[in-house]
Amino acid sequence: MILYSFPSSPFGCKVKSVIFACGLEKNITIEEFHPWLPDTEFRKLNPLGKIPVLKTVDDAIFDSTVICEYLMEKSGMLEKLMPNRIKSLKIQSLVDGLADAAVAIRYELFFRPEHLRCLNWYDRQYLALVSGLKYLDQFNLSTELRFENLCLATFLSYLEVRFSDSNFEQTFQNLYNWYADFMHAHPFLEAAKAKDHPVPAGITRLEK
Ligand SMILES: N[C@@H](CCC(=O)N[C@@H](CS)C(=O)NCC(=O)O)C(=O)O
The missing domain is CATH 1.20.1050.10 (Glutathione S-transferase Yfyf (Class Pi); Chain A, domain 2)
Known part of the structure; x- marks a missing residue:
């Protein structure tokens, strides 16, 4: 999976903290992307043009809370963290x-x-x-x-x-x-x- 984010983004950092808390760091590559770059390809992942976005094998997931829930559920940590x-x-x-x-x-x-x-x-x-x-x-x-x-x-x-x-x-x-x-x-x-x-x-x- 690929997480599109930027090092200063509070929403991206929130997702990163959940990745670490769930022990998923080996499953996710973090790709640096600034949402203000003129890049029409990125809007194919998220039409809003916002980061973070998590690209899975068959989907692009946004926004940050949805990504976090997806990761917590996938790792079996949802009950523990929420x-x-x-x-x-x-x-x-x-x-x-x-x-x-x-x-x-x-x-x-x-x-x-x-x-x-x-x-x-x-x-x-x-x-x-x-x-x-x-x-x-x-x-x-x-x-x-x-x-x-x-x-x-x-x-x-x-x-x-x-x-x-x-x-x-x-x-x-x-x-x-x-x-x-x-x-x-x-x-x-x-x-x-x-x-x-x-x-x-x-x-x-x-x-x-
Ligand atoms: N509700 C969204 C907010 C994401 C958001 O606002 N991200 C900012 C970067 S920190 C962004 O991509 N802004 C670009 C824009 O507003 O066009 C989430 O939780 O993911």
Whole structure:
């Protein structure tokens, strides 16, 4: 199987963490692909043009949560990683929403020139991000190896890379203490963390 992803993608890192937690790393090749590259072939795998995508022998699976469920089921780890399905999905969908907001902010700042940026829209994404982190800061999280915890830890690794100047670690201390404890309890997850990576040449900014 091939996983199309990019080293900084929070959704891709979430899938990588599930690959490691399920012991599937030998079955999956990770192919680096930036979703903003003009590549019409990739849209044959995912018409939305988004990563991550998992290419199997006879299918292309997206989005990240569907890929994760597929891998957990395939490896027999679904019950272990999601013993309480609704609880897992609730946190997972919150974290996905935070990742959507964080990635939208990143795109606005990185891909759009300053004179085309919309401050109200940016503020709304930032509000979603901060409100979600506050909610999770008050949540009682365990350090058990659970799907929702994998989603959250890899997302926080994305914030470390892309929002390093936002002071979240000081503002949401419970959450970041949990993150440190969780990573300490499951050191194999270091390999799934988001990494800063140069954007490939040939990507055009949103000039219009
Ligand atoms: N809901 C999707 C979100 C995936 C997503 O937004 N991926 C970003 C990269 S982190 C992307 O491919 N963006 C390209 C675009 O929006 O055109 C999932 O969980 O896989």
